[in-house]
Structures are given as C-alpha cells and as structure tokens.
Amino acid sequence: MSNRSKLVPRYSASERANHWFVGITFILLALSGLALFHPAFFFLTNLFGGGPWTRILHPFIGVVMFVSFLAMAARLWGHNRITEADRQWRRHLGDILRNRAGHLPEIGKYNIGQKYLFWTLVLAILLLFLSGIVIWQPYFAPSFGIGLVRIAVVVHAFAAFVAIAAILVHIYATIWTTDSVRAMTRGTVTEAWARHHHPGWYKEVSKEAKQA
Amino acid sequence: MALQSLDIERRSATTTPSPSVREPMKVAKLIDISKCIGCKACQAACMEWNDVRDSIGICEGVYDNPMDLSADSWTVMRFSEVEPEPGKLEWLIRKDGCMHCADPGCLKACPSPGAIVQYANGIVDFHEGNCIGCGYCITGCPFNVPRLSKKDNKAYKCTLCSDRVAVGMEPACIKSCPTGALLFGSKDDMTRHAEKRITDLKARGFENAGLYDPKGVGGTHVMYVLQHADKPQLYHGLPKDPQISPLVSLWKGMAKPIMGIGLGLVALAGFFHYVTAGPNEANETEEDEKEEQ
Amino acid sequence: MTNHWVDIKNANLVLIMGGNAAEAHPCGFKWVTEAKAHNNAKLVVVDPRFNRSAAVADYYAPIRTGTDIAFLGGLINYLLANDKIQHEYVKHYTNAAFLVNENYTFAEGLFSGYDAEHRKYDKSTWSYAMQPDGYAAVDETLQNPRCVFNLMKQHYARYTPEVVSNICGTPKEQFLKVCGMIAETSAPDKTMTIMYALGWTQHTVGSQMIRTAAMVQLLLGNVGMAGGGVNALRGHSNIQGLTDLGLLTNQLPGYLTVPGEKETVYEEYLAQRSLKPTRPGQMSYWQNYPKFFVSLMKAWYGKAATKENNFCYDWLPKLDKMHDVLQVFEDMHQGKMNGYFCQGFNPLASFPNKAKIGGALAKLKYLVVIDPLATETSEFWQNFGEYNDVDPAQIQTEVFRLPATCFAEEDGALVNSSRWLQWHWKGAEPPGDAKGDAEIMAGLYLRLRDFYRKEGGAFPDPILNLTWDYAILDRPSPEELAKEYNGRALADIPDPKDPTKMLLKAGQQLDGFAQIQDDGSTACGCWLFAGAWTEKGNMMARRDNADPSGLGETLGWAFAWPANRRILYNRASCDPAGKPWDPKRAIVHWNGSKWTGFDVPDFKPDSAPDQGMEPFIMQPEGVARLFALDMMAEGPFPEHYEPFETPIGTNPLHPKVVSNPAARVFKDDLAQFGTAKEFPYAGTTYRLTEHFHFWTKHAVINSVLQPQQFVEVGEELAKEKGIQDGALVKVRSKRGYIKAVAVVTKRIKPLMVNGKKVHTVGVPLHWGFKGVAKNGYLANTLTPFVGDANTQTPEYKSFLVDIEKA
C-alpha cells in the first residue's frame, strides 16, 4: 500500500475521548457563559432550559471541564515545553501564515502555535476555575469579600474571552490545516500530513515503529 | 403614577431603550437620622406589608436584629455608639436598605433581561419572575444591599413599596415611622425639607450636618439627613463616596463590546484567512520528493 | 396626663425623666420631635442609661437609679436660690403663702409623728394653721417663717449641687446645665412639659418623685399651660380607663373610695369625702361626692338601693387594710387564699420575686386565667427546665384557662393617657370558641346567680339584686354598658334655673355630671365618664379631628373626661385677671362675661376673676399644694430615701434613716433583701421599644426584632469581669438568678456615688417560657417584694445584683 495511504497513529482512544469531553463541555460553557455575559446572547439560555438552569449548570459543567482538562493537560504537558526551535518559528510567524514556510527547524509533535494555545488555555482555564469559584452563588460567593468578587468577575470575563478566542483559533487552525480533524476523530494522520506538518515528530514515531 | 410597562427608565440586560415617554414625578424617601429613635417600626411595617417574616435569630450583643439585610429583611436598623467629640456619646442609628440609585449598579450588572427595572419615578425594583439567581446584582451594588433567598435563589431588596406607590400611597415604612424621621414626596420637596432640617441641626451644634445624596451613583432616591455628613462612615459604614465599582463598570461596560467584536473578528479573521491564504495542505508530490532526498 | 399627647408639641422644653418615651411610647414621642422641629424646643433626658430617647435628645445627663428626688430636690433648691420661679403663679395658685401647723417638724430624715413600730406616721401635725373662722391662715407677704414657701426653701436648702452630685452620681456641671435649661421656663411665656412613666412610679418613693416634679412645675408656673403639665405616660391601652372605673382594692368608679370597716355611719362616710372649702370662695368640687355615690349605687342595685338602706351602703365590702397585689400574694403565700382570677394579666411574669409568686399560686385551690394568649401564669405548674423548675405532681391547684377575644374582635372604648375615651370597632371573628371578656364575666355571674337563687348562701343580696337589664342576658352589649356608665335619668329632672322646665325626662342619657342628683333620681356607673354617651349618641365614636387653635386641641375627636376637657387646670394658664400668661398659646380666657377659649374651661364658667375662685377646683383650698398636708404616707415634702437595696448602704442626707420609713415591708421579705457587699451592682428592669411587656414574644415580627433575652453592661464593668460582647452571663440577686446574653455598651457609665463607683446593670423584661421568641428567664426573678408607701407599686427599678460569666 503506497506510503500515501500509510497512516501514522497520533492520539490514543482515551486521549481523543478526553479531548472531546473537554471540547464539548467547553462549548457548553462558552454558550452558557456568553448567555450570562451579554444580553444579545441571553437567548442561548434556552439551550439549558432557561436562565436559572443556565446559572445552575454553568458552574457544575465548569468544574467537570476543569477536572477533565487537568487530565488532558497532564498528558500533554511534556510535549508542550517551548524549545529553542519554537522560538525560531515564532520569529517567522508572518511567513508561515502566508504559507511561505522557509527552512526552519523541524517541528516536533506540536508547533509553536499549538504550544502557545496549550499554555494560554492552561492559564485561562485555571483562572476561570478560580474566579468561577469566587463568584459561584449561592455556595461560595458569600464567603468572599465583595472586592474579591468584583475582581474575580472581571478576571472570569477576560479569561473566558481569551479562552474562547483561543479555541476559535484552535478550531480554525484545524480547518485551515486540512486532514487534521482525523487526528482527533480517528487517532491517525496520513504520513504525508505527518511529514509535512510535524517532520520531527514523524521521524520519532517511525523510529519507534522500526524498533517495535 | 401608575407604574407599568410605559414607565420604565431602564431595564436590566436590555440594550435597546424601554418604553419611557412618560415623565412622572421623581419620588424620594428622606431618612432624617436626627429624628430616628431606632424603634424598628419601619422593619415591622415592611415585614407585615410584604408578608415576609425573617427567622427569629439570637441576640449577638447588639440591638441590631436581624443582624443584616436578608431576603426576608429588606430594611434593618444599624446601631453605632460613637463619640465624635470625646465625652459626648452619640447613638447613631441608620435605616439600611436599598438607596434606589439613579444609576443602579445592580441593574447594570444584571444579566437577565427585565429582572431589574428602574421606573421613571426613580424606584428600582426587582422582578423576581426574571431573576436567574446569579448574584451579579450583589456584585454590582455599591451599598451591598441585594440578598439571595435560600428558599428560591432569587434576589430580594426594598421595593420602595412600588405596589403602594403605584396606587398613589406612600411606602409602608414611611407611613409607620412614629417620629417622622422617614418622609416621602418628590425628590425636590425632600431636598428642600432636608435643607430646613440641616439649618435646624446646625443651630443645635451640628456644624457638619448635611444631605447624603451621593453623586457617585447619580444621586439616590433614598437620601439621608446626617448630623455628621462629613463622616458618613460613622453611621455603621455608610460609604463616603459610593459609586459603581470601576471593575463592574469595566465588566459590564467596556468588556461587552470588546468581547463581542473581539470574538467576531477572530472568527472572521479565520474565515478570510482561509479564503485568501487557502488551506494548509500536505500535497503528496511534495512529500515524495522530500522522501527521496 | 394633665395635658395630652398632641399638646407636647407646644412645649419649649421637654424633660423626659423616670421614663423612656421614645421606646415605650414612640408614636406619642412624635410630638417631642415635632416640638423640636417646629417650636425650636429642646429635649433633656435624665436616665441611668443613654437610651433611645437620649439618642435624639439635645442634652443627656446620667443619674443613679432611685435618686430622682435628690435630683429634683436639688432643682427646687436651684430655682429658689436663683429666684427662677413664676412669682405671680406661685403666689396665687399654690399654697406657698399658707401657714403650717406649728408642731410640724422635720429632723434627721423623719417628719413629726413617726411611729417606728408600725412604720407609720401620725399625720395630724401635717396641716395648716387654721384661723378662728375655720379657714386656713395665709401670709401673702411670704415673710412668716412658718409659711409653706419658707419651710420648703429650708427643707431643700440641704440639696446643694454637691450633695445632689454625691447622691445621684450625676457630674455637678451636668446637673447645673440641666437646672439652667429648666430654669428658663420660669418665664410666663415659656413652658416645660415633663414626660414620666414607671421610671418614677416603680420605686418605694415613687409617688413622692412625681410630687417633686409637680412642685417643680408649679414653681415654674407650667401646670395648666399648653405645652406644660406633668404627664404620666401610662402603660396599657386602657389602664387609665380601669383606673377611672376604680378596679382597685380601695376604689369605686370615678375615684370614689371603698369605705373602711371603721366607717359604720353612712353620713360620716360621705362627710369625710365631700370636703368643704378651706379658703373663701373656692369650688372644692368633691362636695358633690354624695351625688356621685348615690348614682353609682342606683346604677348597680337599681330599685334595691333606696334612701332607707343608705342606697345599699352596707352591701359594699369594708376595707380592713389595703388588699393590693403584694398583700394578696403575701396572704396567698401563707395559704390564706383559695381562689384567684387573672383576667388578661400575667402575674407570674409581672410581679416581683417570681419564686414567691409561683410558690403562692401553687397553694391555691383554683386559678382561673382569662386571656387571648397562653401566658406563663396559666402554666406556672408546668416544668420548663431552668426557666420554671417545678414538679406538676406537687401542685394541687386546679387551673381553668378561658380563651378571650383581643382588641380586633370586639367593640368598645379605651381611655388613653390623655383621658380620651375612644370607641373601636370589631374587624374579625375570634379564633375557635373564644369569647369577649364581658361575655365570660356574664357567663360566670349568671351561673353564680342561679346557684344562689336555687341554694341561697352567704349574703346573697348584692348578687341577686345586681342590675342586669341587658337585651341578651349572657351577652351584655358594649353599647348598653357604655350607656350604663354614662348614666341616665330615672325620673324627670327639673331644671335648677327654672323648675317648671324639665332638664331631662326619665330614661334619657345624662349630658354631663352636672345633672347627677343625690336623691336617687339618676343612675350613673361612673360620674367621670358622664357625657360619653348622651342623647346625641356615642360621643366616644366622634372622629372630627379639626384643630382650630393649631395647639392640638381636637375637642371634636372622641370624648375626654372630665366633660371633654383636654388640658386640666387650664384656668391657671391665665393670670389672676383672666388674661393668658402666653397670648401665643392661649387656650382659655375670661371674655368679660364668661370663661371661654379653645378648650373646655376647667373652672366655674361664670365665676369672674375678681371673685377670687382659684384654678385647682378639686382642692378644698382651691390652690395647688406645695405642702401636701396629710395626703402622702411619708411626708408633706418629698424627701430622698434610698432604695431598700441600696448600693451605698447608707443615706448621705441622714444616715439614721436610709430607706422609706413608711413603706410597708412584710417580715419574710425583709430577710430577702440583698446587701451591697454580696450584690455590689445597681440593677434596673425596663422595656424595649420592640416589645410590649410579655405579649409580643407571642408575635413573630416583634420576636424577629428582639429575639433573645439580654442584659446591658457598661464597658468598664464588662472589662472588669472579663465579659465579652454577646457572651452568656449570669445575673444574681438575693431572690434568684437569670442567664442572658451580655450587650456590652458605652451607654451605661459607672457613677461616682458617695465616694464609691457604682455600676448599673440593665435587665429588659420581655422574655419568658411561653412564646415564639427564644425562651428566657422571667426578669422578675430578681426584683424585690416591696412597694411604694402610697400606691404599693413594687420597686422594679432599683435593686442589687451581681454579674459573672455564665
């Protein structure tokens, strides 16, 4: 079978499940969060059974997402350390966007964009969780000072904005880099995709495959 | 001044103006602390008229009962024993409750459309039918007034008896006040009356007597006559210069457009990038050549 | 009250002492804030605590509980020393110029005629020196050393500011500041009103405290003036009405008095009470006593009361001694009582020394409680743990508890402090099978009458002949009863001015007490209330609140006794020539032919000023008494005596006579008085504005506003004892203990008294073991079982306690 049709495994089943679990909960949170944030989006509360249910569910889903995200972050933590190579990429970010990839160090499992996304999300979701607890009526908010609650509310909104923006970029990046979705839906990518986008990672994987 | 859908100045989480062509009289409640004997008739009248009964608590070493505003106590008396001048003890007793601000922080913070309504006559009223129980109003209020009920997770506060005012009567607490410390009328009348009270107080040795109608929240429809207007914090923490917290203003003001436009731009940027720069594809031929090298 | 609630707004100075109007009478207190706001008045509060009246006062001065006579005596001394009195008023309208019996003396704390063994005075020397013509001798020039004015000056010369400060603990300059403010109202056109309540009455020298205040007002010329007077803020809604109707051991309706067992001759009984004038030309209104007595007996016994049987004079029980509540519970405690009725009264909570009260009730054979609420008294036999630790099995009292209606479920009239009889209308049905008080009394009476008709028994006559001509026998209607106490003509009454014309036809309601006859041709349940329900209808239901004078004289609202008069002694608001002292606040004046004005003149309408009739028409001498003759138990001039439980153990004025020598003390109570050594702090009980005695702990709203029992402790004492704000403390007296939360406050400061620092502990009284509020101890567990020498009102306000962390 030609190497074109050869597939390279990228994500295990549990990684994929974990990712989509976080993904779906994030979408729900984003929708319910937007509903509570801006009047124009208040109609979204109907997805959750009305205003009160939205307010009730949002924090619980938030906790679930935070926990599952922790699991995912723990797994991907190692791959996302920013290396010298990544910094070089960062310096040529403009060319990449215009598809004029020059000769730059080989990309490992994740390119600089993905790494930035990872760290942004880690920070944002952590902030969301902490500030979320602080403003969580009626359980936790009463035990915090009004000043802290006000800060938390702004932090929560800003972190949410960053997180949603990051996820939009993440979704766009997947659409933009064709055949990427399959990595997270099927767990495998085409060899060409691997060699083109993540040569460093591709070499590693094929070496391991030879030794096995 | 029948209050109904035609008399709405502002409505929570509603970006378009509400029907407010009518210009009824602006009402106001004046609390003259120099006449207040802290008898709590206003608390009793409020509970009785609104058919709410707070729980019977305990004595915590002070006369304040209940100790704090709650979903069942929309007004409470706060007692402070102070000695502004050494040796001259004063017992300042302040009727705490919603100030009915002209620029209400609760309404600004509330995410649920129509949960908080400001009528054209100045009354800020909670419409618990639309309340989702998020507690944002608590975050928004500069005077820490709204309270969430444990029973139904709705927010409650003094309504300035909008139902009585709607049929032309005065609020229950004001009618009941034995010493005339509480007065109701147009905001102008109340301000003029306050001026007379302040001259009387100045004559009795309170040089700093004054009216508490904080401009930080656009003036309030509940005003105090204070013997020590220069030190409102003497009155059990009445804020010196209350205003909606800049954080809340940011959160409910600037943040909305930024967020709305920001996300919109990101999404559009992605779309236009795709249609202009095209997909980022790994085409086979290029891979084969590299393979061979 | 001599004046009335709304009249307080006319005052230039309001003195609240021996009372806490802002907390106990908030809606009446409105008129103090009105006086301040619209009359530029000043409010002075003198009280052991900085209470909620003081919160809005212009000036507050502390005072040790029980020393008000020292303070007011010092004030009299100040007024006399600085000549700040209303001379014209004092000369003409008081007995300042009267000469006193030469045997009258005062020395070392005792007046002349003291019988130590019986703790009583032979009061014969407390009288005027009489002239040969039978009138009292006077010295208009006030030079004679034996005239009342000089004796008073000499008596109070001892009350110097230093002595007052030493006894009362009030810092001298604060006492002098109060005296200065009060002295200003001696000007004819300036008035002070005094508002007092149980802070003065609940002492063993309570009556004399009030007398001293009356003397101050007389010296300042404030009695009878708008915005003046001595105003008692009475407790219950109809305590004035029941006092007027004489529901007291020694009283009959209209302040007539029950005969003593020595008054066997009817004519002497009447003569003793219908006092002849002791100065020429005086009205001495009590001369009409026989009319009122005869008409009362006609109202009660109808045809059975005839001239021959002295109108049933002997059907009345005769007094061997006063059977006030202290005497009754002393007898009950000794097992001499079998039965007791508590109609809307909660003695276990209200009377002093709760342990003794509970013990006494347990010795009864039967107890009947008639009340709208489940009171502590009705369950005195039930064990409520430390709040009422008794064993029901030991208590053999049979208890009947009958449900009564409350105000909202019955028609009827109440009399407020201002002597206004006001009608009220029923708004709802009573709960369950509750009945009205009248209906319950009728039910009991009719059963009893049937038993006596069938079986006879001891002296049945008054029972069998009691008038009972009500349409529905077992439900006498309020309208019928009101008409009965207003009085009606039994026969046609000729007009005194023109005998041919008839004043009233038989059966018609009287217009006023002037029409009451002494020959049995009129019946009147209470002469004082005559005019309440006339032929023109129910005057008590009138609702015209017009106030033409702007002074609050609403004569068209309801009916005030006597004769709808709103300010008593208002003739004294005019100078001897009949011209008002203060034209801006004129209420009555002489218009050349008769007395007229915004109020009903308290005077003979056609008696011209030059005829020499004086304003105080009830007194034989027509003038007010600075010297009280023999009317008081412990002296014609008020003298400061210490409470029976005094924190300083002595009386700086006269160490040999410390407490009231004429107060009645039962033997075993003497043993139950604590001493300053064992109980060093001065305790006092009082009310809070959120509660009404022991009722409102049954109401949820009021229990939310004050949920739990507490005691008030000064910061200094709390620090000394290590008591934290909000902590549980134990307050002990010789008679028992209570546990409560401590409210540590700046509002109670220690007072330097006789070289010793005296702390005060405040004990609000609103809690008990029945109600929706938190259960608590009955505050009267602590209070002493001794009363005022004249009224027997117990000394709730001053006793000794110790306090420690619980």
Place this chain on the structure above:
Amino acid sequence: MQLTRRQFFKVCTAGLGSSSIAAMGFAPEMALAEIREFKLLRTTETRNTCPYCSVSCGLLMYSIGDKAKNVKSEIIHIEGDPDHPVNRGTLCPKGAGLLDFVHSPNRLKYPEYRAAGAKEWKRISWEEAFSRIARHVKDDRDKNFVAKNAEGATVNRWLTTGFLAASASSNESGYLTHKIVRSLGILGFDNQARV
C-alpha cells in the same frame, strides 16, 4: 448532492443546534414590568385602637371579603389611621406588628382545664367551665364570707378569692367586671395600674 458521511454529520449537527433553539421556542415574551397587585383593593376597612400602650394609636384593619355572609372575616393587614390626631397614621414596631398578635400561634381557642397534680390540659366546654368555676366561687364564698368583723361592724367582705382585671380590656368589660366582683365582696381586686 453528494454528501460524504462526514459532511452529512456536519450538516446534521448544525441543523440540530438551530432547530433546538426553535424547538424550545424562542424565549416567551417576558413581561416588561410586574407590579404586585395592591392587596387591599376590595377588603373591608375597620377602625380600631392599638391594644398595647396608652398613646391609643388609631388603626385601619383590613379583613378579607366585603362582609358577605359566607366569608369568615380574617384580618390580613393593619396600618395606622391617618385621621387619628395623635398618631396621624404612624405606628411603632409593636403596633405595626399587630397582625402577628391577632394571628399568634399561641392564641387560645378552647376552654381548657388542668386537674390538680396533672401534667397536661384537657379541653372542656364553656358550659362545664362556667359551672365548675361558679361552683368553686360559691363554695369558697359561702365558707369564708365575713358579714361582721371582730368589733361587730358590718363588713360583708370575702377575702379568700382575689381578682386581677385586664388593663387592655374595654371600659365596658371593665365596668361589668367591677360591678360583679365588688358585689361578691372581693377586696383583693387590682389591675395593671398597681404595677
């Protein structure tokens, strides 16, 4: 159109999202403002006087129903009577809380009797209560009535039963009480004026 399986999924999810909004119905038109109905509109107003202290504040009492026969008139609100010259419509905390006195859970409803040494109440009828109390009164009076004292003077008094009268009951019941109690010869007779 040729839909690959994946594209089919994409279309469905989008479809599902939008339709669920429609299915749930765009939020029902929320009322702009909702003022509580004025609760006294058709109640019956009665004038009364506060039973607590001696200021005698005028009251307006509102009970349900318009006095129709089939309505048990229950009081739902009490506030001050603006016409009353003393309180002018105001009430203190006690007066303002009168509703909770009228409807207190501790209001007595039935005559009750506690036997000697018993631990609880027993409900009895009015008939039985009147008879048994009257019997107690007659027995005690007949046994302890004093017609003449030691000196032989007519005194006609009965000291072994006392009576405390209610200072909050009306003049009418007070007058009737005095008339009855004094005719029994009772001298141990007082009311709250004593304390």
